[in-house]
Amino acid sequence: MKRIAESLDNLGRSVLSGVEQMGGMLILLISALSWMLRPPLKLRNIIKQMEFVGVKSTFVVVLTGVFTGMVLALQSYHGFRLFSAESLVGSTVALSMTRELGPVLTSLMVTARAGSAMAAELGTMRVTEQIDALYVMAANPIKYLVVPRIAASVLMVPILTAISDFLGILGGYFVGVILLDINEGIFLDNIYKYVELEDIYNGLIKAAFFGLLLSVIGCYKGFNTRGGAEGVGMATTEAVVIASVSILVADYFLTAIMF
């Protein structure tokens, strides 16, 4: 009986903690949005973050995009060959990349690279009192630290996704047309035929939403870090795990609404 009570107690605490964290993230987001509208915009900080989140993530996103497109072409070729539908490889790769794999894999890569860095950087600033120093110098840390990271992520993740989509399709073309000898005309024609513009921009909207998710979670975790190095480590790990899971969960619901 006692064990059941303890389990229920722990479950209750976990649920409460989860709700508290979601509330905290929402408050952080609302606060960031309100600061975003108040001039002066810290453009220099936003551009610096755009470089960090976007430009510096390009290499890893390029690699992920190209190889995902390639493996997708390879797998779908073997599957479609069973019923002589190899011509559908191009459209399958293009639809998968633009609708799903482009936005999701790019966001996961950015989470691993930039989301973790946001949590670690803000967490270190918290435990070394640099965030308090900003308050003391009458500079709001949300405007100074959080707004540029959220703005940069919402802007750059869709751009990275567009790169990933394009290179994924190019990777698929390389495997399908050049290595597996699918007819180039049929490969490209099926892409034009089946991929709608809507597929591309809905994928980019998803990417912007994932950028928002990963940056709010990374900033919230960093901003609320407690303790020393251990606290920073925990905040970083939690930010990556929560952001990755949230992206995958949100992906289902966004897909259900959009397509």
Added chain:
Amino acid sequence: MIRIVDLHKSFRSQKVLDGVNLEIEDGKTTVIIGRSGGGKSVLLKHIIGLLKPDSGQILVDDMDIVKLDDRELNEVRKKFGMLFQEGALFDSMNVAENVGFSLREHTKMKEDEIRAVVAEKLRAVGLAGIEEKMPSELSGGMRKRVALARAIAINPQIVLFDEPTTGLDPIMLEAINQLIIDTQRNFGLTCIVISHDVESIFKIGHKIAMLYEGKIIEYGTPEEIRRSTNPVLQQFLTGSIEGPIQVL
């Protein structure tokens, strides 16, 4: 003048401040002493509005900062500078950017004017010519001096020091003490220093207050504090493990 009236603060069930009353005189250095973990830093963070009390007032020039919203509080904060325990320099910025931060944020000064003020403040703390260095390239003592230059860059009226000499060698400790005395005198500042270094407090303090079990139990000039017969204060000053303060 800063007046703290009946300040209470608890973290969960732990009472940290239990009715603190204290008046900080203008243009003087007040040192707040007390045991580690005794609530000194918490008190300092209340004075600058980083923490909100459960009850009580903090009057800065007769304005209760507890009741202010963020924007009003930011206006009050412009009167303050603060030196954090480890300096809290922004490690993504070099020394010049750190020291000039408030000037860029809150004044319309041109870049060459900011550069001149930064150079002047760095000279005042004995660190001329290190503008381009990053915080990671500085020693502990240098970081604290740069942090002091940053704290006084905007010419505040009040400067708060959170354990400015902790972790320094005896020579650097003496240098920082002298710097606090000189800065206070030269700029006519009101300084509030948190410390538990007994030698330092008598050197730099015009007034000394002892915080114990969430209350100010003694307040006076260094001479009055030396002469006090309060057993808690005497045990703290002599560093004895025997006495009313439970050590182990």
